[in-house]
Amino acid sequence: MQFVLGIDGGGTSCRAALATPDGVVLSRAKSGAANIRTDLTGARTNIVDAARQAFLAAGQDPDLIPRTPAVLGLAGANVGTYSQQLAAILPFVESRVETDAEIALEGAVGPNDGAIAILGTGTAYMVRRDGVSRAIGGWGFQVGDQGSGARIGRDLLEQTLLAYDGIRAASPLTREMLCVFRNDPQDVVEFTTNAKPGDFGGFAPKVFDAAEKGDEVAVWIVAKAVADVEASLAVLGLHEGDTLCLLGGLAPLYAPRLSPRYRDLLKAPLDDALGGAVRMAARVFAAGPEAAL
Known part of the structure; x- marks a missing residue:
């Protein structure tokens, strides 16, 4: 595993951060809205676009996206089965979909x-x-x-x-x-x-x-x-x-x-929601694939 991704998606924009497995951020990028309840397909498009831009901003090949795990904190993930539907169509090797509040809390107060x-x-x-x-x-x-x-x-x-x-x-x-x-x-x-x-x-x-x-x-x-x-x-x-x-x-x-x-x-x-997603990704995926389930 070369990298991890942190994703913060809301009703206005989607932000992505590419980081090393120990959580050192290499680049950040931004795309359109990513509320998975109001527009699941559009959210998926913007999530992937933000991830791709983050790879390019770090001087890395976006073809590595399918080999990279991600923690995603997204508006709409607290309702229904939208998070499961999204996880099934994301290109990342592993996807952990959380609410936007969960990654925000992680970023703001740490543990x-x-x-x-x-x-x-x-x-x-x-x-x-x-x-x-x-x-x-x-x-x-x-x-x-x-x-x-x-x-x-x-x-x-x-x-x-x-x-x-x-x-x-x-x-x-x-x-x-x-x-x-x-x-x-x-x-x-x-x-x-x-x-x-x-x-x-x-x-x-x-x-x-x-x-x-x-x-x-x-x-x-x-x-x-x-x-x-x-x-x-x-x-x-x-x-x-x-x-x-x-x-x-x-x-x-x-x-x-x-x-x-x-x-x-x-x-x-202490940090913003995107930083919380990165911190969570480093912790979860460093612990092994079973921790992301």
Whole structure:
């Protein structure tokens, strides 16, 4: 075994890291979304593309991919049989498919106890206490992922249509959003027909920016999202002195908005989710093929 791969796939992008068997990262690469529940075939394509780019970035032959084992932490792996379906069609010699929360926790706190909140296109939470992990959320934005970028973007479009109908007061943000869709509410509806979580999530930074400027609708959406995040954090049972790491693209936007009880627990992660996947791959595959089952 010359190399191991760590893969981190979510609703917006897929990242791959090529490493030596002892976990020294040689290169990293990035491709498109890899949520295996919302688009299994597309996720597989982007996973392989990211792996191929990682080999090329390291000056290695991508033909070695079928001889390389991988640990993959993927959005959607916590539901149904998607992880088994994916593993059956991946080109790697061995594939261990985990949830994105599992590799994120590994990256953030290493082998130690602690908790994470993944705040990106989706949301997911995990806490480890006395070596035992417990996951919260990660159910997808249609029925879960409260506080996620996808839900914030969806809420923005909903509020824009409510403002158009006169059900709620319009704001600079809702007027701007309607302009994005040519002042035609039907275009808003058509957008949602085929939009994926990452498409909705693309509007989230705009909402936070508008909230900073005092936009009434944006302030309402962000306050709701913060309350949703804190409701999930409350279930983790965190105590004074515990470690809480915020991860994901929206983490810097949420951190200053959390209540003091959670801000006091915040610590910088030891590594990111991709680093967690690499560390797990080095540990699992160094222990022999049976450990990957």
